[in-house]
Amino acid sequence: MGERKGLGFLSRIKDAISEAVYGIALHGQVASIKRMKMYTEYLFMLMTIGDMMGIPIVPPYYTLRLLPYMVPNIKGWKLRMLRERDVTDIISG
Amino acid sequence: MSRIGFKYVFERMPELRIVIFAGKGGVGKTTSSAALSYKLASMGRRVLCFSTDPQASLSDIFERNLFGKGEIEVAPNLYVLEIDADKRIAEYVESIRRKIKEMYKIDEIPREVEDYIESAVAEPAMYESAVYDAMVDVVAEGKYDYYVFDMPPFGHGIRMVAMADILSKWVDKIFEARKEALELDAAAARLKGEKLLEYEDQMLKELEYIRGRIVSFSRLITDAKRTAFTMVLVPERMAILDTEKAIEMFEELGLKMRGVVVNQVYPPQLLEDPRAPDYLKKRVLAQRPYVREIYEKFRDLIVAVIPMLNREPKGLEAVRIVAEELWESSLDLGALEALTGR
Numbered sequence: 001m002g003e004r005k006g007l008g009f010l011s012r013i014k015d016a017i018s019e020a021v022y023g024i025a026l027h028g029q030v031a032s033i034k035r036m037k038m039y040t041e042y043l044f045m046l047m048t049i050g051d052m053m054g055i056p057i058v059p060p061y062y063t064l065r066l067l068p069y070m071v072p073n074i075k076g077w078k079l080r081m082l083r084e085r086d087v088t089d090i091i092s093g
Numbered sequence: 094m095s096r097i098g099f100k101y102v103f104e105r106m107p108e109l110r111i112v113i114f115a116g117k118g119g120v121g122k123t124t125s126s127a128a129l130s131y132k133l134a135s136m137g138r139r140v141l142c143f144s145t146d147p148q149a150s151l152s153d154i155f156e157r158n159l160f161g162k163g164e165i166e167v168a169p170n171l172y173v174l175e176i177d178a179d180k181r182i183a184e185y186v187e188s189i190r191r192k193i194k195e196m197y198k199i200d201e202i203p204r205e206v207e208d209y210i211e212s213a214v215a216e217p218a219m220y221e222s223a224v225y226d227a228m229v230d231v232v233a234e235g236k237y238d239y240y241v242f243d244m245p246p247f248g249h250g251i252r253m254v255a256m257a258d259i260l261s262k263w264v265d266k267i268f269e270a271r272k273e274a275l276e277l278d279a280a281a282a283r284l285k286g287e288k289l290l291e292y293e294d295q296m297l298k299e300l301e302y303i304r305g306r307i308v309s310f311s312r313l314i315t316d317a318k319r320t321a322f323t324m325v326l327v328p329e330r331m332a333i334l335d336t337e338k339a340i341e342m343f344e345e346l347g348l349k350m351r352g353v354v355v356n357q358v359y360p361p362q363l364l365e366d367p368r369a370p371d372y373l374k375k376r377v378l379a380q381r382p383y384v385r386e387i388y389e390k391f392r393d394l395i396v397a398v399i400p401m402l403n404r405e406p407k408g409l410e411a412v413r414i415v416a417e418e419l420w421e422s423s424l425d426l427g428a429l430e431a432l433t434g435r
């Protein structure tokens with residue numbers, strides 16, 4: 001019993017350490033990868049359903065086939081693309 | 094040498110399977126399509142005559158309602174398909190909506206997505222794309238010996254051919270962008286120790302499919318051995334200009350226009366016929382400058398001449414008359430030259 005308790009304690013420590021390691025070493029990386037992924041996603045959307053923003057690319061007859069896969073991203077993408085930008089945006093990247 | 098008609102086109106092109114009739118509205122594309130199909134079918138070949146006319150002209154010509162009814166045999170071996178493009182689009186879009194609802198288990202399409210779908214449906218390019226897609230479909234099925242297409246007045250059609258190359262490259266680029274996104278996803282998932290759940294594979298498949306369709310359409314139109322792209326024109330100013338422009342466009346794209354069919358030509362014999370009323374003779378003379386222009390501009394391209402008929406070509410009997418003229422024109426190049434008044 002005591003042993004098991006010790007094990008539970010150890011595994012909690014292990015989890016905590018791994019989370020700490022993840023936090024210190026990897027979280028930034030994962031976040032930046034996710035951001036990059038978001039950019040490629042938005043670029044992809046611009047290249048396919050760009051006509052949603054008024055940029056005609058491919059006959060919509062065919063891009064409609066891709067539309068279902070993009071549904072979750074459309075709102076964020078439109079917000080981002082159509083957002084007004086000012087100097088502070090540029091400075092902060 | 095001066096004999097003309099589709100008989101000679103088929104002799105010169107043994108692999109010819111697809112004939113496309115294009116041109117301005119009202120010059121006789123549909124009549125020509127029906128007539129050539131009729132002739133080929135009467136020679137014992139299975140023929141599909143394809144039209145998309147929202148005014149349902151094939152239904153008019155064959156005097157029965159064919160619009161949106163699928164492939165219907167109107168004479169032995171002669172099948173007619175008059176597609177209802179609007180209906181096709183509606184069904185297609187509905188399937189997309191259904192897919193979205195199923196994928197995300199939702200009852201209603203999000204507003205911004207619905208907006209996009211609605212604006213896409215309203216585009217004129219949508220209609221044309223649906224027609225071309227149907228063309229690719231029937232040829233890919235391969236059920237017939239010959240396919241005769243009554244092309245809607247084109248704009249995007251030719252552009253789609255021009256775009257086939259670019260679109261193919263576009264798909265390559267998209268592929269790269271997609272793979273990059275996929276790699277990023279995988280990297281993030283690995284670092285977090287999560288499982289990757291995405292529709293990536295299906296998306297790449299869709300892209301491949303899109304490319305396949307566009308390339309197939311381009312091949313269908315540009316295949317110099319199997320396809321004869323033909324323009325129909327009448328001896329009138331606008332039709333001549335239109336044809337000239339189309340030929341120019343074709344050349345720019347490096348395509349070969351197989352020929353032109355000259356429709357509604359008054360036979361020169363009318364001028365000598367004492368029984369012919371004066372007003373008819375006047376019409377023959379009024380046509381003369383345009384016939385001359387056609388003869389001078391397109392002489393080497395003329396594949397057939399259809400004389401002016403006494404009545405509108407309706408019913409199989411009238412189609413048969415036009416068919417014979419298309420197959421072996423009674424007005425040959427010599428007669429046409431005589432008509433130019435030189």
